[in-house]
Amino acid sequence: MLPENSQYAIETRNLSIFYGNFEAVKNVNLQIEKQRITAIIGPSGCGKSTLLRAFNRMNDFVPSSHVKGEILLHGTNLYGKEIDPVEVRRKIGMVFQKPNPFPKSIYENIAWGARINGYKGNMDDLVEQSLRGAALWDEVKDKLKQSAYALSGGQQQRLCIARAIAVQPEIILMDEPASALDPISTLRIEELMQELKKNYTIIIVTHNMQQAARVSDYTAMMMLYEDTRSGTVIEYDKTEIIFTRPKDKRTEDYVTGRFG
Amino acid sequence: MAIRKTFEQEIQQLKDEILLLGSMVEQATLDAVEALKKRDMRWSEQIIAADKKINEKRFELENKVMILIATQQPMARDLRMIASILEVISELERMGDYAKGIAVINIRMGEQPLLKPLIDIPRMAQKGTDMLHRALTAFVNGDVETARAIPEEDDEVDMLYEQVYRELMTYVMADARTIERANWLLWAAHNLERLADRVTNICERAVFAVTGEYKETRSTYDEIEKTEK
Numbered sequence: 001m002l003p004e005n006s007q008y009a010i011e012t013r014n015l016s017i018f019y020g021n022f023e024a025v026k027n028v029n030l031q032i033e034k035q036r037i038t039a040i041i042g043p044s045g046c047g048k049s050t051l052l053r054a055f056n057r058m059n060d061f062v063p064s065s066h067v068k069g070e071i072l073l074h075g076t077n078l079y080g081k082e083i084d085p086v087e088v089r090r091k092i093g094m095v096f097q098k099p100n101p102f103p104k105s106i107y108e109n110i111a112w113g114a115r116i117n118g119y120k121g122n123m124d125d126l127v128e129q130s131l132r133g134a135a136l137w138d139e140v141k142d143k144l145k146q147s148a149y150a151l152s153g154g155q156q157q158r159l160c161i162a163r164a165i166a167v168q169p170e171i172i173l174m175d176e177p178a179s180a181l182d183p184i185s186t187l188r189i190e191e192l193m194q195e196l197k198k199n200y201t202i203i204i205v206t207h208n209m210q211q212a213a214r215v216s217d218y219t220a221m222m223m224l225y226e227d228t229r230s231g232t233v234i235e236y237d238k239t240e241i242i243f244t245r246p247k248d249k250r251t252e253d254y255v256t257g258r259f260g
Numbered sequence: 261m262a263i264r265k266t267f268e269q270e271i272q273q274l275k276d277e278i279l280l281l282g283s284m285v286e287q288a289t290l291d292a293v294e295a296l297k298k299r300d301m302r303w304s305e306q307i308i309a310a311d312k313k314i315n316e317k318r319f320e321l322e323n324k325v326m327i328l329i330a331t332q333q334p335m336a337r338d339l340r341m342i343a344s345i346l347e348v349i350s351e352l353e354r355m356g357d358y359a360k361g362i363a364v365i366n367i368r369m370g371e372q373p374l375l376k377p378l379i380d381i382p383r384m385a386q387k388g389t390d391m392l393h394r395a396l397t398a399f400v401n402g403d404v405e406t407a408r409a410i411p412e413e414d415d416e417v418d419m420l421y422e423q424v425y426r427e428l429m430t431y432v433m434a435d436a437r438t439i440e441r442a443n444w445l446l447w448a449a450h451n452l453e454r455l456a457d458r459v460t461n462i463c464e465r466a467v468f469a470v471t472g473e474y475k476e477t478r479s480t481y482d483e484i485e486k487t488e489k
Contacts, residue, residue, distance in 0.1 A: 252337060
């Protein structure tokens with residue numbers, strides 16, 4: 001259904017996102033590079049999470065929400081009539097701010113999604129592979145039958161990442177994935193992201209600018225239009241440019257802590 | 261905007277201290293040349309001792325910069341300013357060494373009289389320190405226009421240096437026994453010529469801190485390379 005080749009991992013064209021009549025995100029044109037980490041930054045309420053959730057149609061769960069424009073995965077509009085949102089979410093996984101494992105065993109947390117997707121291979125191998133991919137295997141290999149809730153917050157978050165990669169997505173969306181974690185667990189997640197980008201494209205929303213500067217290759221800066229309160233991307237460039245010599249005065253003010 | 265008041269106060273303090281360090285270097289340079297002119301060796305000894313204070317000040321500022329980076333995580337223009345401050349204070353410390361070098365020359369000359377009365381060397385010192393003063397002011401004020409203009413004035417210092425060189429050579433050619441005394445003065449002049457070159461580095465940093473552009477202004481050595489080719 002979704003073709004496999006395009007220069008970019010995903011692309012938005014004149015994308016606007018509405019909640020009822022309110023235009024929460026206005027006219028975003030972004031080309032997300034494959035196997036790179038792209039950070040979305042900006043002040044609270046500027047539409048970062050709304051934009052992120054649009055990438056895998058999570059906003060569909062908000063009844064009044066709708067989009068204008070397109071999000072193209074390999075040239076196919078994800079909001080096209082023939083597209084199954086469940087298929088979209090399999091290709092584009094998501095990790096949330098608070099770790100949200102299922103109230104099941106560590107093993108089942110990984111196996112469940114794969115089983116639903118009709119995975120026919122060896123389940124034990126898939127669980128091990130996914131846990132290794134999320135740098136969690138060594139810590140949990142002897143207690144796979146235990147409840148996921150027995151893990152620490154940082155481990156739970158890595159379990160959620162393992163669960164996301166178990167269905168072999170192309171893109172992983174991360175919404176403040178480390179904001180509920182202590183500094184060491186945060187660094188583990190950040191290190192893990194560097195490993196993950198060898199196989200996946202990552203888009204991360206973060207309020208922590210040092211984190212965006214540390215982990216991402218590209219950064220999109222979002223801001224509100226004062227009059228309409230709609231958010232939009234005002235500058236999009238290589239991360240090193242955004243944090244050392246941004247072109248837009250508003251980006252400069254934001255990253256230097258003068259605004260926001 | 262008052263969101264980063266503490267940080268801005270700390271940056272402002274750093275800038276004030278750079279101006280202070282700069283004025284220590286200016287004074288040391290002018291004094292070193294004046295002491296040489298008057299052959300006042302005790303004064304030169306004091307200048308050599310005072311260079312320690314310049315070095316200490318530089319390390320003190322470097323330490324403040326590191327604390328600012330660790331505690332405030334500066335970005336964009338703040339980051340460029342902070343990185344430039346590190347560069348500028350190290351330039352100032354080296355300029356201090358040039359002044360000290362001139363003081364050392366005066367002491368090494370011992371009881372021998374100056375080969376000739378000093379005229380162009382004090383001019384070089386005056387011009388160089390004047391450029392330095394304005395360059396540092398431009399740096400702390402983010403005055404890009406002034407910072408771009410000052411390196412042009414380096415020609416004047418270079419011309420004075422050539423003049424000193426030619427004049428000293430005439431002494432040497434007339435009487436080979438003057439070589440050592442000529443050399444001492446040439447060394448002093450060379451230190452001043454280098455000081456002015458380093459002023460252009462400060463100007464480049466002033467431009468970079470504001471605009472993010474790395475643009476090298478030509479230096480004397482570029483000119484020499486060009487004529488040699």
